[in-house]
Amino acid sequence: PPRSTLFPYTTLFRSYFAIVSGSPQLDRDRIDEPIGYHPHEREKMAIRRGHPLSRSAETFYEVVERFEGFASVRILPKTGRTHQIRVHLGHIGCPVLCDPHYGGRSRLTRGEIRRRPGDVTVLLERQALHARRLKISHPSTGLPLEFEAPLPGDMQAVLDELRQFRRRGG
Numbered sequence: 648p649p650r651s652t653l654f655p656y657t658t659l660f661r662s663y664f665a666i667v668s669g670s671p672q673l674d675r676d677r678i679d680e681p682i683g684y685h686p687h688e689r690e691k692m693a694i695r696r697g698h699p700l701s702r703s704a705e706t707f708y709e710v711v712e713r714f715e716g717f718a719s720v721r722i723l724p725k726t727g728r729t730h731q732i733r734v735h736l737g738h739i740g741c742p743v744l745c746d747p748h749y750g751g752r753s754r755l756t757r758g759e760i761r762r763r764p765g766d767v768t769v770l771l772e773r774q775a776l777h778a779r780r781l782k783i784s785h786p787s788t789g790l791p792l793e794f795e796a797p798l799p800g801d802m803q804a805v806l807d808e809l810r811q812f813r814r815r816g817g
Contacts, residue, residue, distance in 0.1 A: 659791060660782035663722040663732060664711075664798065666775035666805055667741040668750055670718040675709040678735040682728045691748055692730040694738050704728040706735040712806075714813035717744070719806060721779075732776060744775035744805070760808045770805050777802060 683701030685691035695701035705725040712719045718741065722732050733749045736742055742750030758766030782793045798806075 659784060660780065661724055661727075661778070662780040663724070664719065664777045664779045664802075665722060665732065665736065666717060666719050666744045666802060666809075667736055668717060668744055668752075669741040670713050670716075671708065671710055671720065671739055671741050673710075675707070676739075678704075678706045678708070678739060680704060680735060680738060682731060682734055692728070692734050694734065702726075702728055704731050704735065706731060708736070712810075713815050714809040715815055717809055717813060719809075733774070745771050746774045746776070755805065757808060760805070761812045770808060771801050773801070775802055775805065 680694045681696055681698070681701040682692050682704040683695030683698045685693040686695075703726065707723040707725065709721045709723075710718050711721055720736070720741075722736075724731055728734075730749070733743050733746055737746075737749040744750065745753055745755055747753040753772065754769055755771040756766060757768040757770050758764050760770070777798060778796060779798075780793065780795045782791055784790065785792055
């Protein structure tokens with residue numbers, strides 16, 4: 648891929664982690680759907696098959712854990728389109744948790760997970776999408792540089808609650 652002056656590195660590998668609403672039908676799959684601008688909402692992107700301005704987009708996902716009503720997934724995007732992961736996961740019926748554009752909600756409370764409506768303690772107020780690993784080549788030396796980021800505390804807290812109160816079959 649061409650290098651820009653703002654980011655003169657070549658991306659070799661990207662790995663993301665997400666918590667999604669719902670649960671993918673398959674344990675792992677490849678989503679190969681073109682993405683373009685949403686026809687009615689300026690800030691959004693959408694699956695746009697056959698549209699002249701859409702661009703190919705490919706995302707591989709693998710389910711890490713399944714819960715009642717939720718799942719955690721590992722995502723490996725092959726392409727890097729705007730909002731690609733969010734659009735693709737929404738397309739398969741499993742939007743990123745707390746994604747107001749593609750998932751419909753902007754926050755998650757402890758009561759929602761525990762099925763106790765009175766508990767309005769907010770666990771998450773942002774998209775449950777995390778850039779886990781990035782591998783790039785240095786622009787001068789060409790040597791690979793690899794970065795890994797631990798899961799943020801708010802996402803870990805959601806996983807802990809899901810493991811305790813939304814185990815499948817439990």
